[in-house]
Amino acid sequence: MKKISDSTISRLSKYYRTLGRLIAQKVKTVSSDEIAEIDGVTSAQVRKDLSFFGTFGKRGLGYSTADLQHNIGKILGLFKKWNVALVGVGNIGHALVDYQEFKKQGFEIKLLLDNDENKIGTKVGDLEIKSFSDAPTHLEDEKIQIAIVAVPANVAQKVVNSLTDAGVRAILNFAPLSLKVPDGVMIKNENMSIELEALSYFLTNRRK
């Protein structure tokens, strides 16, 4: 398979959601023009993104919303269940445990890790917070595939090193800095300021 760019993958996530909304509105078929319009890209882009993965839809008839959503979900691996560990149970951590969307998409938080003696042994929802010093054992017991790192910036690299040493291959990082990982590991950064910066740009540049 060709190397697919990150931006293609994040657009597929968008299309997947758009299709879900159309299905909820009982829309049966959709054109690349319509998807493009809703998601703010060109229709050529929509067709190109999909073409990496095969031929969907029929020329002149558009796409079946249900089939296309199913196919994109399969491409993204969304029908699998992923076991997720959350490292660092502060405010962001608590918010993420409650974030219903994760579970809906198949990302289930099965393990909470922290190094704060006052938190270890307490519960958030149904999950008990375990000690980060025993991370390798817990990661293995819970068959964790993805780790979400929500720890302070100054310890984030150390935490990520321990996780990759323990065999974690996919990490979502909330700490506001770039972290290094070995080959064969993917790390994505969640930066909540980026969308705000688009708003700042809009407010700065709009016509008065």
Next chain:
Amino acid sequence: MKKISDSTISRLSKYYRTLGRLIAQKVKTVSSDEIAEIDGVTSAQVRKDLSFFGTFGKRGLGYSTADLQHNIGKILGLFKKWNVALVGVGNIGHALVDYQEFKKQGFEIKLLLDNDENKIGTKVGDLEIKSFSDAPTHLEDEKIQIAIVAVPANVAQKVVNSLTDAGVRAILNFAPLSLKVPDGVMIKNENMSIELEALSYFLTNRRK
């Protein structure tokens, strides 16, 4: 000024961060190739994104990291201070109040609004939670320019309607659905599943 795409703006946010890290490492000049490599885009893309806004750097000499960062920050409106209201003070809301990056980038949360009688009048950090039913007055008093909406999905559209009626022109939405806003208002959706889906794709498609 030409219409600039959202993806250009979000790449500028990335370049801005990358330059900040280079400056911290005492790097004085950088080429578009180097920026491209760090941010996972092509160097042609970097040059094109910047070309919308003027001519930066010198042919063959690259960009001064400090000058380019300053210029991008100016384009994004980051040297202004933006007054932000947070609507819905649940777990995500608490996490956002504590999220240091916002303030660093000039986004200051000045107003907390909720409709829960048990929360109204209590404090988070230095800020007292005010009643959403008095939103128009509070928004005006605090000169709010941007609202962050972190309320349950089933009330999100109603909340957004009240905010735009009260004159808010820029909204960051954490509720997991698409909301409608009038012309002249920008809404951005923060969806924390999207990065996880890229990880899911990676784990699904990597060579074993």
